[in-house]
Amino acid sequence: MMRAMEPPPEHPTPTPRSRIPLGRAAFLGTVAAGVGGIALLSRFGGGVGSSLASLGDNLGVAAIVPTGGWRIYNVQDPMPTFDPATYxxxxxxxxxxxxxxxxxxxxxxxxxxxxxxxxxxxxxxxxxxxxxxxxxxxxxxxxxxxxxxxxxxxxxxxxxxxxxxxxxxxxxxxxxxxxxxxxxxxxxxxxxxxxxxxxxxxxxxxxxxxxxxxxxxxxxxxxxxxxxxxxxxxxxxxxxx
Amino acid sequence: MLAHLVVAITFFAMLWTGACLYSPALAEVMNRPSAKYWHLVSAIALGVGLLAIIILRPRAIGQVVREVDTFDENDRLWLRGGTKRLFDHTGAPEQGWLNAGQKLFTSVTSGLMVVLTITGLLLWLGEQNTTYRFAGTVDVHDLATLLIIVLTCGHLYLSLISPATRAATRGIVTGSVDREWAKQNHARWVRDMEQRNK
The missing domain is CATH 3.90.420.10 (Oxidoreductase, molybdopterin-binding domain)
Known part of the structure; x- marks a missing residue:
């Protein structure tokens, strides 16, 4: 199986017996963290969004998607255009x-x-x-x-x-x-x-x-x-x- | 794999439209009403697409889910190797069709997709009914997005750039990989396949 040049595996166990459902644990853990996060942040939150934004800015995300913490809401496409001459x-x-x-x-x-x-x-x-x-x-x-x-x-x-x-x-x-x-x-x-x-x-x-x-x-x-x-x-x- | 393609296309569609909803700099490129519309359409396309594949190919999907779910002793040893395993498989315990890192990535990103679906649904519902509005929903949607972006960058790096693992990408595109490469990186899978074909 292994080529001679390769170091031996650290612990080769060709026929493993114990099988652990770690996949569903990771999946359910992620979902639980998300749902728990909504509850926790709704209760004690505030500022998580802005600290996230400043973290993003520090990591250079600002260069790609600068936000300054703002989200833009409008209800009609396209946004109104300002013309100083006619406004x-x-x-x-x-x-x-x-x-x-x-x-x-x-x-x-x-x-x-x-x-x-x-x-x-x-x-x-x-x-x-x-x-x-x-x-x-x-x-x-x-x-x-x-x-x-x-x-x-x-x-x-x-x-x-x-x-x-x-x-x-x-x-x-x-x-x-x-x-x-x-x-x-x-x-x-x-x-x-x-x-x-x-x-x-x-x-x-x-x-x-x-x-x-x-x-x-x-x-x-x-x-x-x-x-x-x-x-x-x-x-x-x-x-x- | 079709499921992978559906996830990939809708992921990037949601990433782009989401960025337009997120950033004032992009708000003019795609206005909120259209960005929101296409964000929702992409999300529905992902859900419908995955559901259709599950209904049409239940056995194939079941096999993937079982593979992702189950970690054996070798997987545990693989994970104990830490992040160096991502870049160097020499000396690693034999791995099956997916290695332990790939399994963990799939589980966590699937979990994040569910979190994004729940928070996205709450944001959508909250806009029409105040009962569904919670202060933390936006933050969790943002955090989950940030995490899934970081994980996807790693995923793309390992599949497209890293010499140790990029050979696997051929498998995604054409359905087959180099046998020698597979023997080195997914030895147990090769042995299982060879035994089955005897």
Whole structure:
């Protein structure tokens, strides 16, 4: 059997007797680890995704698939394309001074930079995101909503995506219409040129590719809310109902 | 083997569409709705494909499953050799049709495929019904993907590049391998075959 030149096997046992079902043990062990992992991470998790992302970045995965911890969600193919020449943001509804801002009008509006965390309802988060944009109060001062208008609708260029906040929620700290993220203009996947940021709520409330804001007297359900998601998407609260 | 081809094609289809879902840099190359559609189509194709092969060739698949499942004394000694066994089979205990490393790889990747199916199903269900939404599902889906990528890189290295083992690839493509190579690397299998053919 063996050629003379080869060293003898360490322990040749041509007719092994004991047979161990190690294959199914490895298979079932892997499945069990996965299912246990879902339970454990759901309970004590948080940050595993972001540490995984930073591990990936350190291993050079970032060069192939850079993420920065973000996932991109959109509901219609293809994503809206931002054209500075034709873009406009209309703000109307039950307000004293409805406006339509061109892209240069938007850029000329007072902006601030604020750092906040971003949480997605599917379980991933990005921490310490530096957003620059227009504060809610600046918009309110500009269009002057009437007192009965207690609901704010946000329409995306990505039809039919749309969501809404109450006036009280719109006035929360760190809420803004962001045009920059981490020092750079918003990219197309992140909702260029402008998206709503409301760190207190899950990301599906933060309408991307923002095209229209309407102040209404009555609430309307948003895109995901007509599909069973909670209208008040407070981070950390059980979103089932 | 047909099953291997089905797994390989759908694996790379899911890897590509999954990367488009995962990375903002690729999100524009393939948008979420189409990436998600083809990701799911590939997963269903894998499931249906494997099921069809199991129904059509139950004996052949059963044989493979038994081979993968059962480790004998030689397999244990083979594993005790550690990672050097992956690259050098000289002096290793005689191995059957699959060596212990190949068996372990098959078991673990199959387990990971089940984990990916479960988490993928939960992600899909969670999007339409909040009852199925768990915070850890995405992380487990990602971790399992990372593991299966690492294992598949090793698998591809050993089957295409490593001189000690790449001769086996001929077996995957044409169905036969060099007898001398088989005698050195899968001696027990050769002996079993020779005895059966007597």
């Amino acid at each position: 406009s943001l209309t703000i109307d509804g039950n307000v004293e001074n409805p406006v339509t801002l061109t892209w240069s009008d938007v850029q000329a509006t007072e902006m601030v930079t604020e750092v906040s965390d971003f949480h997605c309802v599917t379980g991933w988060s990005v921490y310490d995101v530096r957003f620059r944009g227009i504060k809610a109060q600046t918009i309110l001062d500009l269009v002057k909503p009437r007192t009965e208008a207690q609901h704010v609708n946000f329409q995306s260029l990505e039809e039919p995506y749309f969501d809404q906040l109450t006036m009280k929620q719109f006035k929360l700290p760190n809420v803004m219409l962001a045009t920059e993220m981490d020092g750079k203009p918003l990219t197309r996947p992140h909702g260029a040129p402008m998206r709503l940021v409301i760190p207190q709520m899950y990301g599906y409330k933060g309408v991307k590719w923002l095209s229209k804001i309407t102040f209404e007297n009555e609430p309307t359900l948003g895109y995901w809310e007509t599909r069973g998601y909670d209208a008040d998407a407070w981070v950390g609260k059980d979103v089932s109902h």
